[in-house]
Amino acid sequence: MHSTSSRRQAGVFQGITLVTVAFLPIVAIVSMFPAVPAIIEHFAARDPAAMAKVPAMVSAPGLAIAIIALFVGPLVDRFGRRRLLLVSTGLYGFVGAAPFWLDSIDQIYASRLVLGVAEAAILTTLNTLIGDYWDQNGRRFWLTAQGFAGPFLGSAVILASGFLTHVQWNAIFLIYLVGIPAFLASALFLYEPDNDATVRQMLGMDEEASGFPWASVAMFGAVTLFGGALYYVFIINGGIVWQEIGVKDSAAIGKMTTIPSLFVMAGAGVFWLTGKLGPRWQLFSLFALLGSGLVMMGLIHDWRGMVVAMSIQQTGAGMAVPCLIAWAQSHLPYAHRGRGMGVWTACFFFGQFASPLLVSAVRTQVGTMQGAFVVAGIAGLVCALAVLLIVSGRRAQAAA
Numbered sequence: 348m349h350s351t352s353s354r355r356q357a358g359v360f361q362g363i364t365l366v367t368v369a370f371l372p373i374v375a376i377v378s379m380f381p382a383v384p385a386i387i388e389h390f391a392a393r394d395p396a397a398m399a400k401v402p403a404m405v406s407a408p409g410l411a412i413a414i415i416a417l418f419v420g421p422l423v424d425r426f427g428r429r430r431l432l433l434v435s436t437g438l439y440g441f442v443g444a445a446p447f448w449l450d451s452i453d454q455i456y457a458s459r460l461v462l463g464v465a466e467a468a469i470l471t472t473l474n475t476l477i478g479d480y481w482d483q484n485g486r487r488f489w490l491t492a493q494g495f496a497g498p499f500l501g502s503a504v505i506l507a508s509g510f511l512t513h514v515q516w517n518a519i520f521l522i523y524l525v526g527i528p529a530f531l532a533s534a535l536f537l538y539e540p541d542n543d544a545t546v547r548q549m550l551g552m553d554e555e556a557s558g559f560p561w562a563s564v565a566m567f568g569a570v571t572l573f574g575g576a577l578y579y580v581f582i583i584n585g586g587i588v589w590q591e592i593g594v595k596d597s598a599a600i601g602k603m604t605t606i607p608s609l610f611v612m613a614g615a616g617v618f619w620l621t622g623k624l625g626p627r628w629q630l631f632s633l634f635a636l637l638g639s640g641l642v643m644m645g646l647i648h649d650w651r652g653m654v655v656a657m658s659i660q661q662t663g664a665g666m667a668v669p670c671l672i673a674w675a676q677s678h679l680p681y682a683h684r685g686r687g688m689g690v691w692t693a694c695f696f697f698g699q700f701a702s703p704l705l706v707s708a709v710r711t712q713v714g715t716m717q718g719a720f721v722v723a724g725i726a727g728l729v730c731a732l733a734v735l736l737i738v739s740g741r742r743a744q745a746a747a
Contacts, residue, residue, distance in 0.1 A: 357480035360536040362489045368473050368529050369493050370500050371439055372466040374522060377504050379405045382512040382519040389516045390452050397452060404456045411463025413696035419471045420689020428472050429539040435468035436530040443523025467692060474688045478676040479540040486676060487622045490669035494615025563678035564687050568694045571671050573730060575698020576705060577637050578667045580723045581660055583703050587716040588644055592653060603650055607657035614665020626674040630734040633670050636663030638727025645721030
């Protein structure tokens with residue numbers, strides 16, 4: 348007999364809760380950058396390696412996510428989505444804020460690794476629930492909403508981060524207490540979906556017997572890995588390109604990037620408008636925009652061209668996460684969705700980890716960061732053409 352949750356229909360409250368929870372991992376990156384100089388200054392007197400350790404501490408959750416997500420996926424499928432999301436949001440709030448009471452860079456680094464474990468579980472479970480709760484159109488709507496909400500929430504976090512850092516060097520870590528209301532909202536509004544296994548088997552849809560869709564997962568995993576690496580090329584190295592074209596003042600860079608950064612929302616809009624065309628053309632648009640924007644950044648020599656190029660690149664960046672998630676979900680039946688989204692999460696964050704290493708290696712060969720951007724952009728354009736060949740023009744039926 349099915350539980351009452353199997354007859355529930357996800358709606359606005361579930362959607363808003365998942366969009367909000369989806370922002371928690373972003374806080375781990377966005378909130379820390381304004382605080383990095385203050386944290387380095389605090390530890391520099393007692394630890395000569397603080398200059399290297401603090402940036403590593405900032406990026407530590409990303410590496411943990413990339414490794415742990417592979418193991419979280421099977422747990423989601425075995426023990427349920429809601430339970431794991433509740434545990435992970437509660438853990439996020441606790442370990443995220445823990446450095447406020449710590450005064451050792453090594454202890455803070457360890458807490459950030461545990462934070463990455465919580466984020467791996469959050470990302471895997473919430474993306475799985477989006478696939479469980481809604482059909483293709485519903486997923487597209489809520490992933491688009493996530494894309495529109497991100498820039499506003501990110502701006503609010505950066506503003507709060509600057510204020511908290513001004514108050515005290517480690518006050519920034521208190522911002523992670525947002526995990527507590529996220530836990531409460533998840534407990535109140537989210538429910539465990541039912542897979543209707545008996546009905547599916549009667550209709551010849553025994554997903555467990557069909558086995559894990561390795562071929563599809565390998566395909567979207569490889570594209571996501573490359574997409575993650577390309578996505579972070581500008582985020583991590585864009586400031587260097589601004590310096591190479593002669594704009595060295597941080598305040599000036601901040602002013603000139605304000606409007607182009609809003610094109611992330613335009614990317615969410617493009618994702619929504621191209622939804623009827625299917626994943627092939629969405630992915631083509633994503634990589635074409637990212638690639639052409641990066642090539643332009645590598646070729647221009649003044650701030651005006653940089654603003655135009657950044658607007659194009661940021662439009663592609665706004666498409667990246669919802670487009671890659673929606674494509675992956677379309678290949679994953681209920682029984683394997685958790686493990687599949689675990690692979691997706693691991694691939695995207697391995698791309699984040701590998702991106703600065705690859706760009707640095709290319710920069711060494713070509714001599715400038717702008718040259719490295721041209722190479723990365725050309726790789727993105729080649730990928731745009733490749734997806735036209737390897738991605739089916741039809742919607743995947745596995746998750747229908």
